[in-house]
Amino acid sequence: MPTYEYKREDGTTFEVIQKMSDDPLTTCPETGQKVKRIISGGGGVVYKGDGFYVTDYKNGGRSNGSAKPESSDSKPAKGSG
Structure with missing residues (x-):
């Protein structure tokens, strides 16, 4: 059940x-x-x-069972950038 907050005439509140x-x-x-x-x-x-x-994001969005090691060919080529 939810809790409701009320304000009395004198300005005090209660729940x-x-x-x-x-x-x-x-x-x-x-x-x-x-x-x-x-x-x-x-x-x-x-x-x-x-x-x-x-x-949710421990392995970059992949689940623990499908985590693959990064290969060396994923590095940017020399002279780019």
């Missing part, structure tokens, strides 16, 4: 875990003040584990 289908609160359950739901930037992206770089 409530609600179902998406629940109606927004109109009063604070603790103080009884009128409240307005704040549209926040969201939770953002959470990366877990060793990281995006290590799992």
